[in-house]
Amino acid sequence: MQTLLALNWKMNKTPTEARSWAEELTTKYAPAEGVDLAVLAPALDLSALAANLPAGIAFGGQDVSAHESGAYTGEISAAMLKDAGASCVVVGHSERREYHDESDADVAAKARQAQANGLLPIVCVGENLDVRERGEHVPQTLAQLRGSLEGVGADVVVAYEPVWAIGTGKTATADDAEELAAAIRGALREQYGARAEGIRVLYGGSVKPENIAEICGKPNVNGALVGGASLKVPDVLGMLDALR
Template identity: 80%
Template sequence: MKNLLALNWKMNKTPTEARAWAQELGEKLEAGQAELAVMAPAITLSALAANLPTGVGFGGQDVSAHESGAYTGEISAAMLKDVGATYAVVGHSERRDYHGETDAVVAAKARQAQANGLTPIVCVGEKLDVREAGEHVPFTLAQLAGSLEGVGTDVVVAYEPVWAIGTGKTATAEDAEELAAAIRSALEERYGDAAAGIRVLYGGSVKPDNIASICAKPNVNGALVGGASLKVADVLGMNDALK
């Protein structure tokens, strides 16, 4: 299974900056063994569609749980699909924390993404107090179960320990594998043999110097990358590390 590098820009880059980033990537990117996809602010997606090199995809950082209607400020899955997106991130810890999104809301968003031909990247992961209490595995699996309610097999799961996002702290490769293996088992219980084709990503302070050891683990199939996605040089470094 090909590794996926889902590059989550968060609230960074104007359309002009996104265009320049995509053009620089096109000038310098060499063939690698990972799939690259940029999770960018919705306002930049048209610029990415016109300038990303062939083979590099993109997606939304969020998607509405509703098909259309009176939901001011929201972006529908159909809108993302129309500009060429293939992915939509749902349930990122920042959405859960800052916007109060529940597992049920995350599942509704994932279902809406799938109904419109997008692959949802469903994010799960624990905070530091949960890990220190030794409850990180059951907590994450419960979150996963709620977030996959009614969701089909065309899905990516991203395990992001919240304590490692943007903090400079990184779970060890063994930590990532512990949860990835548990997630894989849960997916097998839910989806049977189809679980073998579902990618499980790790996210949280991923950089060129640690991505290879993390993705070498048998149940880790790539990374959801935050800060290191903003510079083309770092993206190239991560891509090269996975060759």
């Protein structure tokens, strides 16, 4: 299975900055065998990425509407992302769940829309610090996963992101990541049977060049969803080198 390095820019980079980033990457990028690279960018940046990313690097959105089209001012449909050249989209990121009150049902609806329009949904799940401290992180995360995959096909990526480790500098240990990734794999087998073996499970939360190899070296961790370290090309190249 190919490792997936998914770069989540969050609300960073203007289209001009996105073009400069892609141009810099183009001058220095060498594919890493066994590693897929995808850039998850603000919708306004997608045209700049389409025109300037090196061949073979995918890009996608950070959110998508649960609706096909219609009177939903400000939302972006899966068909729009697909037409812009996107191949994937993040749904259910913890920031969307917290700041926009997205439920598991909302996330599942968005994932279904993505799949219906030929996009690969990257479905995010993970626990808050208080849940982990109570020792309830596994059942809570699996319940969130099941709700977020209701009616969703097996053509999906799951990203485990402990909320307490996102942008805080705190990182779950590689063993912590494997514990949840293995539990997620088990839940995927229950839902999808043998097809679960082909579903990539990512870890997200303060991933950087110094720790990515250890985390992704675990048997059930098939890549990383990277935030802050995705913004600078040298950091991205460092992560790719660590995964070679």
